[in-house]
Amino acid sequence: xxxxxxxxxxxxxxxxxxxxxxxxxxxxxxxxxxxxxxxxxxxxxxxxxxxxxxxxxxxxxxxxxxxxxxxxxxxxxxxxxxxxxxx
Amino acid sequence: xxxxxxxxxxxxxxxxxxxxxxxxxxxxxxxxxxxxxxxxxxxxxxxxxxxxxxxxxxxxxxxxxxxxxxxxxxxxxxxxxxxxxxxxxxxxxxxxxxxxxxxxxxxxxxxxxxxxxxxxxxxxxxxxxxxxxxxxxxxxxxxxxxxxxxxxxxxxxxxxxxxxxxxxxxxxxxxxxxxxxxxxxxxxxxxxxxxxxxxxxxxxxxxxxxxxxxxxxxxxx
Numbered sequence: 001x002x003x004x005x006x007x008x009x010x011x012x013x014x015x016x017x018x019x020x021x022x023x024x025x026x027x028x029x030x031x032x033x034x035x036x037x038x039x040x041x042x043x044x045x046x047x048x049x050x051x052x053x054x055x056x057x058x059x060x061x062x063x064x065x066x067x068x069x070x071x072x073x074x075x076x077x078x079x080x081x082x083x084x085x086x087x
Numbered sequence: 088x089x090x091x092x093x094x095x096x097x098x099x100x101x102x103x104x105x106x107x108x109x110x111x112x113x114x115x116x117x118x119x120x121x122x123x124x125x126x127x128x129x130x131x132x133x134x135x136x137x138x139x140x141x142x143x144x145x146x147x148x149x150x151x152x153x154x155x156x157x158x159x160x161x162x163x164x165x166x167x168x169x170x171x172x173x174x175x176x177x178x179x180x181x182x183x184x185x186x187x188x189x190x191x192x193x194x195x196x197x198x199x200x201x202x203x204x205x206x207x208x209x210x211x212x213x214x215x216x217x218x219x220x221x222x223x224x225x226x227x228x229x230x231x232x233x234x235x236x237x238x239x240x241x242x243x244x245x246x247x248x249x250x251x252x253x254x255x256x257x258x259x260x261x262x263x264x265x266x267x268x269x270x271x272x273x274x275x276x277x278x279x280x281x282x283x284x285x286x287x288x289x290x291x292x293x294x295x296x297x298x299x300x301x302x303x304x305x306x307x308x
Contacts, residue, residue: 027264036186039175042264049188 012050013075016041019063034058113272114282116173121275122257125173128283129166129254133246135159135290140239141217159293162286167250170257178252192256199259200251207247211240 020030020041027045031038036055043049051059051071060067116122136159176182177193185193215237272278 037184037189039264040186040188043188043261046261048261052187055187 009050010073011047012071012073013047014044014071015076016059016070017045019065019070020045023063030062033062111172114169114172114278116169116257116275116279117263118275119258119260119262121279122170122173122260124279124283125166125170126254126257128286129163129170129250132159132163132166132290133243133250136163136246137214137240137243139294140236140243141214159290162290163246165286167253170250170253173263174253174256174260178256192260193252196252196256196259199255203251203255204248207244207251211244214240 027038027041
């Protein structure tokens, strides 16, 4: 408990909170749709938990996006910066 | 898996009514700090419990049938119940619907609890040495351990065995999410302090009292 774990997994960043807000979904609604507890959705959004491949696929299918658009090894750029990029 | 199919794209339009807050909800520990306080409190209660079993100075009265403070036995399930609710009963072996994160957290808690239980067993063996002088010779051969303390120590091990997975989970789980429907109530540190004072006061009274009956009339022997 006080000791560092031997194998620290690198964090997996995600855009779940943004995608959920964009679609006007509550955590409960999203959790019902992908079959997990609503607390798990919150832990995912907070970065307290990294999903299994199966759950990542279910979320990707639900949002109709490729997995890499939702999950990444590196932090996502803020949406404001992404949208202000000149075409 | 529960809930709708993963291919549903349209958000449901149902609105979630705020659930009625019961007294059980009000004493459910939700933050990690609170859960850690009660985990330590429960461990302390179990230490007090075994102290009252093996040493009369911690017991009520001192007679053989009044060796455990009643309130201590009451406090143990109260605190355990709080921790169980605070960890959403994830350690229940027959829990109907755990998702992948819940299962991972539960399995991890059992893995941590096992070596801790071994330590408890070693401590119980040491305590057994205190009870051995009370062993009596059997009718044919050998010594029979008929001491009430042995039953108490067995119960103590069982309480640790049941508690340790929940304790490990309570200690490690992150803060619960704030409910999407907020409800009022006492701040958690204040609520913990009040409950802790009530339990500590009751245990102290129980230890100082001459009998377990308190203000109730004692039954004739």
